[in-house]
Amino acid sequence: MKAVTLNAYGAPEVLEVTDQPMPVPAPQEVIVKVQAVGVNYADLLIRQGIYPFIAQFPAILPGEVSGIITETGSGVQHLKAGQRVTGYAPAGYAAYAAIPAAALTVLPDQVSPAAGLLTHALTARHLLEQTSGYRSLVITAAAGGVGSKAVQLAKIKGVPQIIALTGSAAKQNYVRSLGATHAINYRESDWLQQLTAITGPQGADLVLDATGGDTPAQLVSALAVNGTLIVYGNSSGQPTAVNPQELIMKSARIIGSTVYNILPEQRRQWSQELLELIAAGQLQSQINSYPFTDVIRAHSDIEGRRNTGRTVLSFPD
Template sequence: MTTRGANKQSFWSMVAVAGGVAAMVPGGALSSHTTALRIPPCGDASRSSAFFSLPHTYWSIVTGSFRSSGIAPLSTTAPLIVPPDATSSVARPSPSATTVTPTRMPREGVTAISSVCSRLPVGRRYDSPSRRRSPPALVIFGSGRRAQGTLPDHPERHELVPRRPRRGYGRGDREDHMKAIVFDRVGGPEVLALVDVPKPEVRAGGVLIKSRTIGVNFADTRFRQGQYAVPAKPPDTPGMEAAGVIEAVGAGVTNLRPGMRVAAFTSKAYAEYCLSPSFMVVPLPDSVSFNDGAAFLIQVLTAYHLLHTVDSTGPGRTVLVHSAAGGVGLAAVQLAKAAGARVFGTVSSDDKVALAKSSGADAIINYTRDKFADEVLRLTDGRGVDLILDAVGKPTFEEGLRCLAPFGHLALYGRSGGATDPLNVATLSPKSVKVSGFSLPTITRNFPDKTRESAERCFALLREGKLKLHIGKIFPLAEAAEAHRYLESRQSTGKLLLIP
């Protein structure tokens, strides 16, 4: 058999044969100094081998039998190899040599080697592309990458299990991929990047949602920094809420169907698609837009449960809402007023006073300029307030305790200004006050009926005009980093949204 290979741009790479069968394999160009090869006919039982060397090309092996009358059919699963001493067996071409028709190998490549000749070196790890004179690395055809693995020392069974390809980000634009925001390390907003990732597959008991609008929360910035209660595992994607259309439902889901407009508590929400357990999905009324749906879910329900689950708010009660111009704050002021309470709010700048006042607050205090505790005590004739909703933390915590009424309650649900100092519980006794913490997932994950009930009540307030959602700013998904910078600047008001 003769084959010529002198053109570096050749599409075919020559392959030598263990056991006497040769083939041409796509995937590499022949070296300019490759020598022609002759393989003489062999007997039926022959296990003699002829090999050649193709430096800097893909190495391959084909096993089979060579009969005097011709060549046995090539199996599509036949394993391929060329041993390291290939150059020693190169022969000159001869007119009497048997000619082999080129055969295209399957693109999936080779995953196993079995029953190869006993000359094959075993027990070595073929994983270094730089070893030009060492036993050849095997390749996975069509991938352009070298497989890695170890050949065991058993002479009768040589198997190579290639290393599983790494899950990568930034690859592909096929239908099974989507755009998502990913951070490969914790840090500032600059770690957020828009890349291609695999599209998630729906699971039993869950739904796959094509997101139309994604909510941005301060907790997302803590997650990005590696400081959230649920630690990030880079590469990871932030986001906890989205509104969109159900694309698929998993086995066992009976109350939801594809095509429904919904808002959902989820994870990895900064993407074109997201997954959510069915019990954490809330159908959207026709009167509620996707933007309002994404703005509604976490912030409105957080405010509702702080007022009506963590505490009991109604006529005759006084409530102090910190960050009253933020998403939760604006909702809390409106919900507390709808319940009949007297409401005070604090803001971090004079620019936010008018917005907070427009939500119905009885008084607004700039806590960066005035001691809000003194102002609250003045407004209540020294009694103090019954409930404080605090998402700021360290800058407001101690003063908040000072302006609580007897049997008052401070509910801490965030720490945008930093963690509070350790609390000496003995300081709570003189006025019999209490401090508690709150996280909305406690409700959504453990009390799905309460979640749906509270959502329906708040949707009713929206229809009645007693609750209005303020969208502060909308960003494209690709500008998630800018959205985080804006949120952390303390300049934002209302709800920030991302549009995929």
């Protein structure tokens, strides 16, 4: 079978399309014929060696996939061949992937393999549940995978002020189309003034930051009294440079958040709710699909900030 492998950590060019043996299901695992790989920012961090998840080179890159079950291992009771599923695979960038059955979600008929990739939506849902009662919400990288889901879920939730920060004018238009009440290009020098003009002196109640570096430090100055900054990524590659002293006079707080800490029962419930929203057309993904042979371009486009919405690698039927 075809797979995307790497022999070393590095730039997108370390990714290669190679022939690999078909996976065999261990007990409690199933084999999925992969139709869509969701390219998540974490995949870039694994490839770069920032998340040192590769035990031995050469390795198939891990990843989130959707596809059709072709085989079940011993002990698998609740899934069968032919079902359409989504989940995270330890060797996911491949035509076929072995995945623990317990980690899979069954996709409804109306939901396509690409739209059914749930990591971004689950992350966004989790972020929006970390605090309550907020009226003014700021989202960085708002046109990206998690960001675009956070904008839509905040709109569904009825958050009155959804301020989307993005890196280009085209992305500003995109986030407005998703329901952002305001869109700011935070590559413009006066972006922070634009933001404070929108929130007024009371500031922002909740900020979701995916970028790290200087941006969250500046956003702390825009927080409301009792406001919260949630740090959940650093796509700039720079550490989040916030001075905790600046929180004191606002009784503000900074918290971290990861999708991996959602409890299994909560994850199951949210996955079902999100799939219902997707099936009803209320939660949309702008799908940017690349043939799996174009994996280097897909990774480069995200690294170069040219992506919007959901980046997907497609494998032929």
